[in-house]
Amino acid sequence: MKKMMYINAYSKIGAGERGYTAEQIYKKLAIDHGFEIKDSSSTEDRVEHWDWLLSKKEKFKVEVKAMKKANGSPPQDKFTWIELQGITGYPGWIYGKADVIAFQERNWFRSVKRVALVRIVEEYIKMANPLIYTRRGRQDKAILMPTAIMDSIPCIFWEYDYYAE
Numbered sequence: 594m595k596k597m598m599y600i601n602a603y604s605k606i607g608a609g610e611r612g613y614t615a616e617q618i619y620k621k622l623a624i625d626h627g628f629e630i631k632d633s634s635s636t637e638d639r640v641e642h643w644d645w646l647l648s649k650k651e652k653f654k655v656e657v658k659a660m661k662k663a664n665g666s667p668p669q670d671k672f673t674w675i676e677l678q679g680i681t682g683y684p685g686w687i688y689g690k691a692d693v694i695a696f697q698e699r700n701w702f703r704s705v706k707r708v709a710l711v712r713i714v715e716e717y718i719k720m721a722n723p724l725i726y727t728r729r730g731r732q733d734k735a736i737l738m739p740t741a742i743m744d745s746i747p748c749i750f751w752e753y754d755y756y757a758e
Contacts, residue, residue: 608661611668615659615697616644622702622751623647623655642689656691656707660698663737670698673740675714677725682732687711698740701750709746717742 623630623645631646633654638644643654660668673696676685686694687710695704714736717723723736 611659611661612657616657618697618753619655619657619695619702619751620645622753626751637690640683641691642686643691653692654690655693655695655704656686656689657695657702658686658697670696670740672737673743674735675738676733676735678732678734680728680731680733685733685735687714695751696740696743701752703740703743704749704751705743705746710743713742713746714738 620630628647628649631648633641633643633645641654643656645655645657647653647655658673660670661674663669663672663674675687677687678685687707689707691707693704694707694710695702717738718736723738726735726737727733
């Protein structure tokens with residue numbers, strides 16, 4: 594089954610395409626690293642918050658996050674958007690069923706265990722008291738967190754050759 598690009602009606606121009614492209618780059622990298630891949634269903638993607646089931650010796654679910662803009666910037670990797678609550682009011686992707694979150698950065702994907710990410714995000718919220726962003730007419734809640742905070746948890750990096758904005 595070929596995975597189709599999903600574009601939210603509220604997405605800014607280019608956001609859906611960037612997400613889809615990041616997913617496809619990650620999929621190619623996973624195959625190059627010897628993983629078998631199963632696409633998520635539409636419900637698994639939107640409700641359970643995972644894109645791919647990867648298997649080699651073990652199986653795990655991966656949610657891929659593309660680089661995003663921050664305060665009007667071009668896509669960048671210095672800050673990372675963390676979705677605490679989705680647009681319908683349900684838990685955001687950080688509380689989803691993915692085992693691993695793979696963040697696209699300029700030259701690689703940084704993969705972290707979701708449960709470790711939850712721990713450092715919740716610590717960051719308590720210590721830094723960041724702004725919680727939402728959008729008019731929606732129930733989403735997100736924070737903008739320095740990407741370097743993830744340096745404190747185990748990460749796997751998969752390099753790739755090309756990033757085009």
